[in-house]
Amino acid sequence: MPSSEPTTAVRRSPLPAGRSPISYEQRENLVTVDLGGLEVSGEPQAILVTYALGSCVGVAMSDPLARIAGLLHCQLPAASMNPERARREPGVFADTGVNELLRTLTQSGADRRRLKVKLAGAAQMLGDGGLFDIGRRNHVAVRKVLWQHGLLVESEQVGGGSPRTMYVRVSDGTVLVKSGEHTHEL
Numbered sequence: 001m002p003s004s005e006p007t008t009a010v011r012r013s014p015l016p017a018g019r020s021p022i023s024y025e026q027r028e029n030l031v032t033v034d035l036g037g038l039e040v041s042g043e044p045q046a047i048l049v050t051y052a053l054g055s056c057v058g059v060a061m062s063d064p065l066a067r068i069a070g071l072l073h074c075q076l077p078a079a080s081m082n083p084e085r086a087r088r089e090p091g092v093f094a095d096t097g098v099n100e101l102l103r104t105l106t107q108s109g110a111d112r113r114r115l116k117v118k119l120a121g122a123a124q125m126l127g128d129g130g131l132f133d134i135g136r137r138n139h140v141a142v143r144k145v146l147w148q149h150g151l152l153v154e155s156e157q158v159g160g161g162s163p164r165t166m167y168v169r170v171s172d173g174t175v176l177v178k179s180g181e182h183t184h185e186l
Contacts, residue, residue: 033058033071036092040070040104044171051165053121055135057142057158058166059098060118060186062173063110069170070110072101076134077141094141102149117146118175118186119156120166135159155186 026047033039033050041048048071050058055075062069074097079086081093090096106112122139139158146153157164157177167176175186 038072038091046170048168053164054125057121057138060168064173068110077137098145120177122158
Protein backbone atom coordinates (compact mmCIF):
# COMPACT_ATOMS: atom_id res chain seq x y z
CA MET A 1 0.00 0.00 0.00
CA PRO A 2 1.52 3.36 -1.00
CA SER A 3 2.53 5.74 1.74
CA SER A 4 0.58 8.95 2.18
CA GLU A 5 3.86 10.77 2.79
CA PRO A 6 5.50 12.38 -0.25
CA THR A 7 8.86 11.04 -1.30
CA THR A 8 11.75 13.25 -2.23
CA ALA A 9 14.92 11.89 -3.78
CA VAL A 10 16.87 15.04 -2.88
CA ARG A 11 15.40 17.52 -0.44
CA ARG A 12 17.12 20.77 0.31
CA SER A 13 16.23 23.18 3.08
CA PRO A 14 12.71 24.50 2.82
CA LEU A 15 12.09 28.17 2.20
CA PRO A 16 10.32 30.11 4.96
CA ALA A 17 6.74 28.88 5.38
CA GLY A 18 3.95 30.93 3.89
CA ARG A 19 6.16 33.01 1.61
CA SER A 20 5.78 32.93 -2.15
CA PRO A 21 8.83 31.50 -3.92
CA ILE A 22 8.40 34.23 -6.56
CA SER A 23 8.88 37.91 -5.79
CA TYR A 24 6.33 40.48 -6.86
CA GLU A 25 8.75 41.81 -9.50
CA GLN A 26 9.26 38.31 -10.98
CA ARG A 27 5.54 37.68 -11.52
CA GLU A 28 5.58 39.42 -14.90
CA ASN A 29 8.10 36.79 -16.08
CA LEU A 30 5.87 33.81 -15.26
CA VAL A 31 5.02 31.47 -18.15
CA THR A 32 2.09 29.28 -17.11
CA VAL A 33 1.95 25.66 -18.23
CA ASP A 34 -1.66 24.54 -18.31
CA LEU A 35 -2.99 21.11 -17.42
CA GLY A 36 -1.85 18.75 -20.17
CA GLY A 37 0.46 21.40 -21.59
CA LEU A 38 4.15 22.03 -22.00
CA GLU A 39 6.34 25.07 -22.49
CA VAL A 40 10.00 25.54 -23.40
CA SER A 41 11.87 28.81 -23.00
CA GLY A 42 15.31 30.18 -23.67
CA GLU A 43 14.51 33.53 -22.08
CA PRO A 44 16.77 33.75 -18.99
CA GLN A 45 14.32 35.92 -17.03
CA ALA A 46 11.40 33.52 -17.60
CA ILE A 47 10.02 31.34 -14.83
CA LEU A 48 7.92 28.39 -15.96
CA VAL A 49 5.12 27.47 -13.56
CA THR A 50 2.41 24.85 -13.37
CA TYR A 51 -0.29 24.73 -10.72
CA ALA A 52 -2.44 22.01 -9.18
CA LEU A 53 -0.18 19.01 -9.67
CA GLY A 54 -2.32 16.44 -7.90
CA SER A 55 -2.14 12.99 -9.49
CA CYS A 56 -0.59 14.70 -12.52
CA VAL A 57 3.19 14.80 -12.88
CA GLY A 58 5.25 17.90 -13.55
CA VAL A 59 8.40 17.14 -15.56
CA ALA A 60 11.05 19.86 -15.49
CA MET A 61 14.07 19.62 -17.79
CA SER A 62 16.82 22.16 -18.11
CA ASP A 63 20.15 22.62 -19.84
CA PRO A 64 21.90 25.11 -17.53
CA LEU A 65 24.73 25.78 -19.97
CA ALA A 66 22.38 26.65 -22.87
CA ARG A 67 19.99 28.35 -20.41
CA ILE A 68 16.99 26.54 -21.85
CA ALA A 69 14.29 24.90 -19.74
CA GLY A 70 11.02 23.11 -20.29
CA LEU A 71 8.08 22.07 -18.15
CA LEU A 72 5.38 19.46 -18.83
CA HIS A 73 2.14 18.94 -16.86
CA CYS A 74 0.95 15.44 -17.84
CA GLN A 75 -2.38 14.04 -16.66
CA LEU A 76 -2.49 10.41 -17.76
CA PRO A 77 0.06 7.63 -18.25
CA ALA A 78 -0.38 6.40 -21.82
CA ALA A 79 -1.45 7.80 -25.17
CA SER A 80 -2.97 4.40 -25.97
CA MET A 81 -5.87 5.47 -23.72
CA ASN A 82 -6.94 7.97 -26.40
CA PRO A 83 -4.66 8.08 -29.48
CA GLU A 84 -6.65 10.82 -31.21
CA ARG A 85 -6.38 13.12 -28.20
CA ALA A 86 -2.67 12.30 -27.92
CA ARG A 87 -2.14 13.53 -31.49
CA ARG A 88 -3.95 16.81 -30.71
CA GLU A 89 -2.60 17.27 -27.17
CA PRO A 90 0.60 15.25 -26.62
CA GLY A 91 1.24 16.86 -23.21
CA VAL A 92 -1.83 15.22 -21.69
CA PHE A 93 -0.10 11.81 -21.66
CA ALA A 94 3.20 10.92 -19.98
CA ASP A 95 4.63 9.02 -22.94
CA THR A 96 3.82 11.49 -25.72
CA GLY A 97 4.37 14.49 -23.43
CA VAL A 98 7.91 13.55 -22.41
CA ASN A 99 8.78 12.79 -26.04
CA GLU A 100 7.39 16.17 -27.18
CA LEU A 101 9.20 18.02 -24.38
CA LEU A 102 12.51 16.40 -25.36
CA ARG A 103 11.94 17.15 -29.05
CA THR A 104 11.10 20.79 -28.37
CA LEU A 105 14.05 21.27 -26.00
CA THR A 106 16.59 19.84 -28.44
CA GLN A 107 15.12 21.84 -31.34
CA SER A 108 15.56 24.93 -29.17
CA GLY A 109 19.26 24.20 -28.62
CA ALA A 110 19.38 22.08 -25.45
CA ASP A 111 21.91 19.24 -25.34
CA ARG A 112 20.31 15.99 -24.13
CA ARG A 113 23.56 14.98 -22.40
CA ARG A 114 23.35 18.05 -20.12
CA LEU A 115 19.64 17.85 -19.28
CA LYS A 116 18.73 17.94 -15.61
CA VAL A 117 15.40 16.22 -14.93
CA LYS A 118 13.20 16.85 -11.89
CA LEU A 119 9.69 15.59 -11.11
CA ALA A 120 6.83 16.61 -8.82
CA GLY A 121 3.24 15.48 -8.27
CA ALA A 122 1.86 11.93 -8.54
CA ALA A 123 -0.24 12.38 -5.40
CA GLN A 124 -3.10 10.11 -4.36
CA MET A 125 -5.92 12.64 -4.73
CA LEU A 126 -9.16 10.73 -5.25
CA GLY A 127 -9.45 9.07 -1.85
CA ASP A 128 -10.22 5.82 -3.65
CA GLY A 129 -7.91 3.72 -1.49
CA GLY A 130 -5.55 3.24 -4.43
CA LEU A 131 -8.21 1.76 -6.72
CA PHE A 132 -7.21 3.85 -9.73
CA ASP A 133 -3.79 4.92 -8.45
CA ILE A 134 -3.37 7.42 -11.29
CA GLY A 135 -0.58 9.33 -9.51
CA ARG A 136 1.63 6.25 -9.16
CA ARG A 137 0.81 5.12 -12.71
CA ASN A 138 1.73 8.57 -14.08
CA HIS A 139 5.00 8.57 -12.14
CA VAL A 140 5.97 5.11 -13.39
CA ALA A 141 5.07 6.04 -16.99
CA VAL A 142 7.20 9.21 -16.89
CA ARG A 143 10.20 7.40 -15.42
CA LYS A 144 9.87 4.61 -18.01
CA VAL A 145 9.98 7.05 -20.95
CA LEU A 146 12.90 8.93 -19.40
CA TRP A 147 14.75 5.64 -18.93
CA GLN A 148 14.10 4.72 -22.58
CA HIS A 149 15.82 7.98 -23.53
CA GLY A 150 18.73 7.32 -21.16
CA LEU A 151 17.71 10.16 -18.82
CA LEU A 152 17.84 9.84 -15.05
CA VAL A 153 15.80 11.82 -12.55
CA GLU A 154 18.05 14.10 -10.51
CA SER A 155 15.43 14.77 -7.83
CA GLU A 156 11.73 14.48 -7.24
CA GLN A 157 8.93 15.17 -4.81
CA VAL A 158 6.12 12.72 -5.50
CA GLY A 159 3.31 10.92 -3.71
CA GLY A 160 1.42 12.05 -0.65
CA GLY A 161 -2.05 13.52 -0.81
CA SER A 162 -1.57 17.24 -1.45
CA PRO A 163 -1.40 19.19 -4.71
CA ARG A 164 1.77 21.05 -5.63
CA THR A 165 2.90 24.04 -7.68
CA MET A 166 6.17 23.68 -9.59
CA TYR A 167 8.41 26.58 -10.68
CA VAL A 168 11.42 26.36 -13.04
CA ARG A 169 13.84 29.29 -13.39
CA VAL A 170 15.18 29.25 -16.93
CA SER A 171 18.33 31.22 -16.02
CA ASP A 172 19.82 28.43 -13.91
CA GLY A 173 17.37 25.51 -13.96
CA THR A 174 16.42 25.88 -10.29
CA VAL A 175 13.18 24.01 -9.50
CA LEU A 176 10.99 24.99 -6.57
CA VAL A 177 7.99 22.95 -5.43
CA LYS A 178 5.30 24.50 -3.23
CA SER A 179 2.84 22.33 -1.34
CA GLY A 180 0.56 24.04 1.14
CA GLU A 181 2.64 26.58 3.03
CA HIS A 182 5.96 24.83 2.35
CA THR A 183 8.35 25.37 -0.55
CA HIS A 184 11.37 23.16 -1.27
CA GLU A 185 14.11 23.37 -3.85
CA LEU A 186 14.61 20.15 -5.75
